[in-house]
Amino acid sequence: PKEIVFIQCVGSRDTERPYCSGVCCMLSLKNGKLLKQEFPEANITICYIDMRTNEKGFEEYYQQAKNSDIRMIRGKVGEITEDPETKNVNIRVYSSLTDEIIKISADLVILSTAALPSKGTEQIAKVLNLDVDTNGFLTEAHFGLMPQETNTKGIFIAGFAQGPKNIAYSVSQARAAASKVAELTAPGKIDIELIIAEVYKELCISCKRCEKACPKNAIKVVHDEGAVVDEINCDGCGICVTCCPTQAIDIRYYRDYQLFTEIDGILG
Ligand code: SF4
Ligand code: SF4
Ligand code: SF4
Incomplete structure (x- = not known):
């Protein structure tokens, strides 16, 4: 491919799915860098609304990607059509930083589509008596103070089941959930409330x-x-x-x- 375009926030951060999918900015930067190494002659463009790189080391990675000749266009893609002759994908995007409409004829387009709850989430929620939020992800008992606990005793959640997040955050949550289970089971017996x-x-x-x-x-x-x-x-x-x-x-x-x-x- 000679002209490669990544389009961010496809199906996320809109009225239907207002949440950020959390991982796709970094994935596109990583894949853009890898493609640039593999195809040094190719033009690589990332069309984004905001570049969300707020974890440790991510901003530096973003700067490296920018310096590696990846073009960044801040703006929403307005139109995508197929060129009937070349079969290339014609993209029109408004750049809010340069206040112009940019046209690109791409031979490879990669969409950063919205992260969705896995198919079984609804069924798991039903069987385990868990709550789900308006986007279909499992809900914790308290966002700040009980992020792994649920409203069902003994059931803990971690990772993407609770909402989009990267691997490092998911691993931290998984460890926290495992600790909670150990805390519950370590005494060898479980106390239940008699006043019910x-x-x-x-x-x-x-x-x-x-x-x-x-x-x-x-x-x-x-x-x-x-x-x-x-x-x-x-x-x-x-x-x-x-x-x-x-x-x-x-x-x-x-x-x-x-x-x-x-x-x-x-x-x-
Ligand atoms: S992480 Fe995904 S949804 Fe969030 S801003 Fe980046 S591309 Fe958009
Ligand atoms: S226990 Fe009381 S509140 Fe609950 S269903 Fe029966 S009548 Fe209604
Ligand atoms: S006392 Fe009633 S409202 Fe409170 S946890 Fe038990 S069933 Fe639910």
Whole structure:
């Protein structure tokens, strides 16, 4: 190939998929450099919106790529058509840095397409009772403080399953997740919470309010059975108790009559 063009952010960072795919800027820089070594006579162009090189050593790599004769055009590609005679790909791109429309007739075009959740993610989320975000990636319990934990006890996530990220970050997350598992299993036994929600079946009208409110996905309305509590996942927070319209839920050891008895005991 004589004229090679990389087009960045294809299908990412738009209204349908607003997220950055995280790895493709560096991949294009790396592949551009390798192609330049293999085909020194070829013109190599990268059309980008922003060059995201914010990890250790990445910015230096970007500068090296620029210095290795790779042309960078900052701007969105407006049109791609096939030349009926040469079968080359005609590209029109607006360069926001030089304020001009640049036309390139490329014989090789490489698209940096959006990173998507793997096909099985939805099914895994369903089986393990995990949350997914609006883009279909698995959701952590807390972005800053519990990045590997999920809302299901004992299930930890790492890497691309949680969202696009590079290998180094994925390895760090995988190690953190493995440490969390070791922490859980090292004592040889697992403690579970005894103070959990309990449902009075006869009062439950299957309205699903508790199911929607539970932050742990630990209570579900099951056909014919009403609300059923996942005894391992429930941490007894009591949120479901407050939203049940028929008072069909109590927290074990904190049932109303137990609280009133305790109050009577204190007052009496
Ligand atoms: S990493 Fe991918 S999605 Fe993010 S800015 Fe670079 S090309 Fe676009
Ligand atoms: S007590 Fe909290 S964790 Fe348990 S089922 Fe109710 S809302 Fe969910
Ligand atoms: S909120 Fe109460 S009535 Fe509604 S499904 Fe849950 S337990 Fe049943």
